[in-house]
Amino acid sequence: MPTIKEIAEIAGVSPSTVSNVINGHTNKMRPDTLAKVQKILKQENYVSNMGGRLLAKNGSRLIVLIMTYTRREEKNAVQDPFFSELIGALEQEIRELGYFMILYTSSSAEESLRMVDAWNVEGIILQGCAPWDCSTYMKNTHIPLVFIDTYFEEGGEKFINIGLEDKRGGELVAEHLIEQGHKRIAFLLDEQYPFGVDAERLKGFMNIMKKHEIQFSSKDDFYVFSYRKKEREAYFKEFAKTHLHKYTALCFASDFYAADVVNTFRDIGVDVPEQVSICGFDDNIFASTCRPMLTTVRQDVTEKAKLAVNRLMQMIRNEPIEEKDTKLPVELVVRDSIKRMKQ
Amino acid sequence: MPTIKEIAEIAGVSPSTVSNVINGHTNKMRPDTLAKVQKILKQENYVSNMGGRLLAKNGSRLIVLIMTYTRREEKNAVQDPFFSELIGALEQEIRELGYFMILYTSSSAEESLRMVDAWNVEGIILQGCAPWDCSTYMKNTHIPLVFIDTYFEEGGEKFINIGLEDKRGGELVAEHLIEQGHKRIAFLLDEQYPFGVDAERLKGFMNIMKKHEIQFSSKDDFYVFSYRKKEREAYFKEFAKTHLHKYTALCFASDFYAADVVNTFRDIGVDVPEQVSICGFDDNIFASTCRPMLTTVRQDVTEKAKLAVNRLMQMIRNEPIEEKDTKLPVELVVRDSIKRMKQ
DNA sequence: TTGAAAGCGATACCAG
DNA sequence: CTGGTATCGCTTTCAA
Numbered sequence: 001m002p003t004i005k006e007i008a009e010i011a012g013v014s015p016s017t018v019s020n021v022i023n024g025h026t027n028k029m030r031p032d033t034l035a036k037v038q039k040i041l042k043q044e045n046y047v048s049n050m051g052g053r054l055l056a057k058n059g060s061r062l063i064v065l066i067m068t069y070t071r072r073e074e075k076n077a078v079q080d081p082f083f084s085e086l087i088g089a090l091e092q093e094i095r096e097l098g099y100f101m102i103l104y105t106s107s108s109a110e111e112s113l114r115m116v117d118a119w120n121v122e123g124i125i126l127q128g129c130a131p132w133d134c135s136t137y138m139k140n141t142h143i144p145l146v147f148i149d150t151y152f153e154e155g156g157e158k159f160i161n162i163g164l165e166d167k168r169g170g171e172l173v174a175e176h177l178i179e180q181g182h183k184r185i186a187f188l189l190d191e192q193y194p195f196g197v198d199a200e201r202l203k204g205f206m207n208i209m210k211k212h213e214i215q216f217s218s219k220d221d222f223y224v225f226s227y228r229k230k231e232r233e234a235y236f237k238e239f240a241k242t243h244l245h246k247y248t249a250l251c252f253a254s255d256f257y258a259a260d261v262v263n264t265f266r267d268i269g270v271d272v273p274e275q276v277s278i279c280g281f282d283d284n285i286f287a288s289t290c291r292p293m294l295t296t297v298r299q300d301v302t303e304k305a306k307l308a309v310n311r312l313m314q315m316i317r318n319e320p321i322e323e324k325d326t327k328l329p330v331e332l333v334v335r336d337s338i339k340r341m342k343q
Numbered sequence: 344m345p346t347i348k349e350i351a352e353i354a355g356v357s358p359s360t361v362s363n364v365i366n367g368h369t370n371k372m373r374p375d376t377l378a379k380v381q382k383i384l385k386q387e388n389y390v391s392n393m394g395g396r397l398l399a400k401n402g403s404r405l406i407v408l409i410m411t412y413t414r415r416e417e418k419n420a421v422q423d424p425f426f427s428e429l430i431g432a433l434e435q436e437i438r439e440l441g442y443f444m445i446l447y448t449s450s451s452a453e454e455s456l457r458m459v460d461a462w463n464v465e466g467i468i469l470q471g472c473a474p475w476d477c478s479t480y481m482k483n484t485h486i487p488l489v490f491i492d493t494y495f496e497e498g499g500e501k502f503i504n505i506g507l508e509d510k511r512g513g514e515l516v517a518e519h520l521i522e523q524g525h526k527r528i529a530f531l532l533d534e535q536y537p538f539g540v541d542a543e544r545l546k547g548f549m550n551i552m553k554k555h556e557i558q559f560s561s562k563d564d565f566y567v568f569s570y571r572k573k574e575r576e577a578y579f580k581e582f583a584k585t586h587l588h589k590y591t592a593l594c595f596a597s598d599f600y601a602a603d604v605v606n607t608f609r610d611i612g613v614d615v616p617e618q619v620s621i622c623g624f625d626d627n628i629f630a631s632t633c634r635p636m637l638t639t640v641r642q643d644v645t646e647k648a649k650l651a652v653n654r655l656m657q658m659i660r661n662e663p664i665e666e667k668d669t670k671l672p673v674e675l676v677v678r679d680s681i682k683r684m685k686q
Numbered sequence: 687t688t689g690a691a692a693g694c695g696a697t698a699c700c701a702g
Numbered sequence: 703c704t705g706g707t708a709t710c711g712c713t714t715t716c717a718a
Contacts, residue, residue, distance in 0.1 A: 001460045001461075003710095003711055003712085004711065004712060004713095005711075005712095013688075013689085014688065014689040014690075015689085015690095015711090015712080015713090016688070016689055016690080016691095016712095016713080016714080016715095017687090017688060017689075018712095019712060019713060019714085020688090020713095020714095022712090023712095023713080025714095028687060028688095029687065029688085030687060030688090033687080033688085045457075047457045047458075047460055047461045048461060048711085048712075049397075049398075049461060049463075049710085049711050049712075050394075050397060050461050050462050050463070050711095051393075051394055051395075051396075051397025051398035051403075051463060051710075051711065051712090052394075052398060052694095052710075052711030052712040052713085053394070053711080053712065053713085054392075054393060054394025054397065054398075054694090054695095054712095055392075055394035055395060055397075055398050055693090055694045055695060055696090055710085055711075055712070055713090056394075056693085056694060056711075056712040056713040056714085057694065057712095057713080058712070058713065060394075080424075080427070081423075081424060081427070083427050083431075084423070084424070084426050084427035084430070087427070087430065087446070088426075088448070091446050091447070091448055092448065095447065095448065100445055100447070100458065100462070101445065101446050101447075102443055102444065102445055102446075103430070103434050103444050103445075103446045104434070104438065104443070104444075105431070105434055105435065105438065114388075114390045115390075115443065117344045117390050118344075118390045118391060118392060118393050119393050119443070120392075120393070120394060259632060260632070263632060263634055266634050267634075286632065289602060289603070289606065289629065289632070289633070290632070291606055291609050291610075291634065346694090346695055346696085347695065347696060347697095348695075348696095351705095356704075356705085357704065357705040357706075358695090358696080358697090358705085358706095359697080359698080359699095359704070359705055359706080359707095360703090360704060360705075361696095362696060362697055362698085363697095363698095363704090365696090366696095366697080368698095371703055371704095372703065372704085373703060373704090376703080376704085391695085391696075392694085392695050392696075393695095394694075394695065394696090395694075395695030395696040395697085395710095396695080396696060396697085397696095397710085397711095398694090398695075398696075398697095398709085398710045398711060398712090399695075399696045399697045399698085399709080399710060400696095400697080400709095400710065401696070401697065
């Protein structure tokens with residue numbers, strides 16, 4: 001791995017000239033020196049030493065993806081195909097732009113930011129940040145920062161976020177169920193006091209229920225299960241015994257849980273959708289890998305990743321951002337887990 | 344973010360002394376200077392600048408995970424929970440050791456190695472490297488390098504690898520099926536000429552078939568389907584019509600495909616395990632998320648990740664490695680996808 | 687149009 | 703025991 005100095009020597013020019021060629025400061029340069037240096041650069045297989053770059057305060061070409069798992073800390077979290085698809089798509093975008101991706105699961109905002117400083121990171125993509133943590137990040141760094149799927153407590157209009165029409169998704173679910181003749185519907189979540197995407201999905205759902213004057217009480221028809229597999233499945237079994245008779249349809253904020261319920265119900269002889277309809281959210285691999293296949297709301301994770309990186313690049317290049325909070329469209333995908341009720 | 348020089352100034356010592364404190368060269372140092380510097384380091388929240396470190400040829404604290412997708416390039420690859428579990432576990436280990444992880448999906452070995460040089464990477468973990476590519480890596484770098492799940496074409500004894508008792512896994516499958524009274528068994532793969540883990544799994548399977556003198560011809564009883572979802576499912580449906588009657592059990596080299604077959608068969612009214620038994624491999628989330636749940640061979644991905652990082656650290660610290668090719672144990676997990684046949 | 691030199695932050699050697 | 707100084711590779715400013 002040759003250095004700039006060595007290249008310069010071979011080319012018979014000074015290191016500055018080589019540096020200029022590399023960095024494209026090439027407007028007032030004689031074409032033949034340019035050509036000569038470029039040729040040697042290529043032929044010697046020059047790779048710029050990142051240590052030098054960093055130190056000289058040139059860009060580090062480093063983007064860090066910070067993932068903060070708030071719950072589902074167990075294997076679930078990491079086995080969730082949403083994460084791997086996101087990571088994969090992000091990495092690809094970043095690499096194709098000539099950047100490198102550091103993956104960092106955050107224990108604390110402070111720690112994350114220390115490492116951002118240490119590495120002179122050019123941009124941060126933050127996934128799974130809790131609303132109350134966002135401002136910690138914003139206050140303590142001026143590095144370009146893009147949130148993914150985040151809803152903010154306050155001052156959110158200053159943050160750049162790539163999210164989803166979560167509320168609309170919830171509405172789609174409710175509209176579809178009502179259209180299919182369902183009138184007694186429950187919503188199940190893994191969090192007593194939902195926030196972020198789950199809260200929005202629920203909100204949209206409730207909006208439509210209200211609009212159509214269908215009975216739904218967030219006290220009686222909203223149920224909370226555990227994110228831990230064993231407890232969750234026990235809960236579903238219990239639910240089947242004690243509450244299921246009250247409903248014709250059950251809604252979930254993710255396919256992961258919806259698929260789990262379908263399986264658990266099957267194990268105890270509850271037929272989906274004959275005895276109860278189930279609706280998921282995300283349209284990830286679990287939706288089509290489950291039988292019956294889930295009716296669900298589709299989101300395009302790869303698109304989300306691409307947009308996040310593009311937005312970040314705009315910030316890095318100091319371009320103005322017209323749309324700070326992007327909400328990608330959602331779409332209802334009708335499959336087999338919802339039964340049409342007799343009117 | 345203060346620099347060493349600034350810390351030195353505040354402490355009233357020289358930069359060298361501060362550096363010595365940071366790097367633990369502290370044996371011949373007066374305890375009070377040590378204490379003083381340490382205090383200021385903490386109070387000023389010192390974070391060492393990685394550019395400086397890199398340039399001074401101190402460790403970069405960088406580990407790169409290179410993932411080479413050979414096939415299943417589509418969403419499957421990246422949605423495969425194996426990858427996310429591996430990535431997650433690797434990141435955690437690496438971070439806890441005070442290192443940082445760069446994630447890089449490789450287009451070519453050369454490109455990967457250029458970036459390894461540029462960043463002064465301390466260690467490489469290589470997942471999914473095809474046998475014929477391994478030596479490219481080995482020949483062109485002296486950076487510590489650990490392979491995951493790799494079988495080598497030749498000279499493999501020089502490589503450090505963390506793998507699985509794949510062959511034993513194949514044996515377990517065959518033994519179990521035979522024990523359950525199956526005599527007509529097919530093996531299905533997504534590759535005409537399997538290599539790596541798939542080849543070993545198949546080999547182990549065939550060994551046992553031969554040992555028990557049960558008919559299995561790699562010409563007639565070995566089937567190749569496509570890794571593309573649509574084509575694959577079409578293939579399975581066709582298979583059900585034309586070949587299924589010849590077998591009582593079907594073996595796969597991954598839960599991903601086994602679960603897919605279970606679902607596809609269900610769609611066309613083929614009952615698993617009543618009409619045919621199915622066996623998977625990996626015991627990942629698809630195995631227990633599928634109905635009937637899959638009988639399969641368990642591997643511990645997290646353990647694999649931990650071992651890989653530990654082995655890499657040994658190499659980085661120049662410690663001798665007693666075991667170059669580690670094969671983690673496998674275990675048969677009996678669930679519901681294999682029927683006991685009448686003898 | 688090109689080059690010399692300073693400086694970025696951390697380390698290590700050697701002198702005191 | 704501590705500090706001065708050269709060094710790593712690259713960028714940038716300014717002078718020629």
